[in-house]
Every structure is written in structure tokens, then in C-alpha cells.
Ligand SMILES: CC(=O)[C@@H](O)[C@H](O)COP(=O)(O)O
């Protein structure tokens with residue numbers, strides 16, 4: 001049965017809009033777990049546009065399921081991960097100018113640096129996932145670099161403008177998940193998924209966990225966080 005990890009970044013986006021102390025992503029994470037979330041995701045960005053180090057430190061104490069830290073492969077983030085020890089680190093690309101994550105991490109180009117980061121994280125007993133495009137060479141490289149799992153970037157599928165394009169992108173995700181499973185990698189998926197696009201994954205049991213944030217936080221502004229997460233949990237459990 002597929003699992004759901006809830007990303008609470010954009011609760012922090014609302015807070016940082018006024019640089020005050022509410023809404024608190026820690027409270028949102030509690031509500032998400034109460035509603036059945038299987039994990040909590042936070043992306044601690046170098047520019048601290050939303051999640052702050054304080055959030056990650058408190059979440060380490062309060063999260064009852066599993067704490068997933070998304071981070072760029074930098075010395076600063078490595079030190080923070082080594083100190084806080086999330087259950088899982090997902091290595092993601094980061095550009096200061098980006099509105100949100102734009103693509104998967106290119107681990108073929110950066111394989112030496114990424115390999116060192118993976119080794120160091122695993123030496124701290126932290127599981128490592130790599131956020132990559134549904135690209136077979138990237139997936140094979142993730143296996144070669146000894147990653148524990150991958151997270152397939154679902155952005156191109158979610159942003160597709162035509163049915164044809166959407167089905168092509170979905171086909172890439174299915175193929176990528178199949179290959180990753182054959183390579184005995186854990187297979188997660190995320191970015192841009194919403195209450196409509198998640199339904200397309202019905203019957204595809206190669207994905208272990210979906211990481212979803214923005215669409216849940218958006219719905220929570222109308223229904224409340226617990227209900228928004230319950231609604232997404234119900235859809236993910238039906239897949
Ligand atoms: C890696 C990914 O797709 C998302 O977790 C995203 O990074 C969330 O953070 P932003 O919305 O700040 O990009």
C-alpha cells in the first residue's frame with residue numbers, strides 16, 4: 001500500500017510572508033500525522049525562504065512517523081543533517097532564483113561530489129534518497145552511487161499541457177519506477193501532485209511513497225490541515 005509523506009514547507013511560506021511566528025509548520029506536521037500521514041517532509045533551503053533550521057530541530061523532537069529532510073548537497077546542509085539526524089535525507093537541486101524545484105538532481109554530472117555526500121550521510125546512519133527526473137541513466141547512477149532510494153520528479157507529468165504529453169510523462173515515470181524496483185531501490189515520487197493528478201497512479205504499485213505538499217497546504221487554507229491530509233491519505237490508500 002502506497003504511503004504519503006506530507007511536505008509542510010508552505011505553511012512556513014505563509015509565516016515568512018510576515019516574518020512572524022505563525023502558522024507553525026510544527027503544528028501542521030502534528031495535524032498531518034494525526035490525519036494519517038506516514039512521514040513529514042521539509043526542504044531546508046540555503047536561502048531559508050520558508051523552513052528554518054529551528055523548524056527542523058523541533059520537528060526532530062516531535063515527529064512520530066519519520067522526518068524527511070530535503071537539502072542541497074552542500075557542506076552547510078551536511079553539517080546540519082549530521083547534527084539533527086533526520087530519518088531520511090533527500091538530495092535535491094537548488095537555484096536561488098527558482099520559484100520551486102525545477103528538475104531532478106543531475107547525479108551523472110556531479111557523481112563524485114554526490115557520492116561523497118551519500119557516503120557521509122550514511123556514515124551518520126541517515127538513509128539517502130535522490131530527487132531525480134524519470135531518466136533511466138540517472139536511476140542506474142543512483143544505484144551505482146549506493147543511494148538507498150530515489151524520488152521520481154513528477155513535475156513534468158503534473159505540468160503537462162496536453163493529454164498526449166501527460167501520458168508520455170506518465171509512461172516515463174512508470175518505466176523509471178519499474179527499473180528502480182528491479183535495481184532494488186526504494187521508489188518515492190513527488191512534486192506538483194494534487195488531488196486530481198494523484199488518481200492517475202491507481203494500479204501502479206511500484207511507488208512506495210508520495211511526497212506531497214503544496215496542494216495539501218493550499219487545500220488546508222479552506223478545510224484545515226487535518227481534513228486536507230485525510231483527503232489525500234484516502235486517495236493514496238486507494239491507489
Ligand atoms: C523537491 C521538491 O520537489 C519539493 O519538495 C520542493 O522542493 C518543495 O520546496 P519548494 O516548494 O520550496 O520548492
Ligand SMILES: NCC(=O)COP(=O)(O)O
Pocket residue numbers: 007041151189190191192193211212213214215
Ligand atoms: N519532493 C516533493 C515534495 O516534498 C512536495 O512537493 P510539492 O507537492 O510541494 O510540489
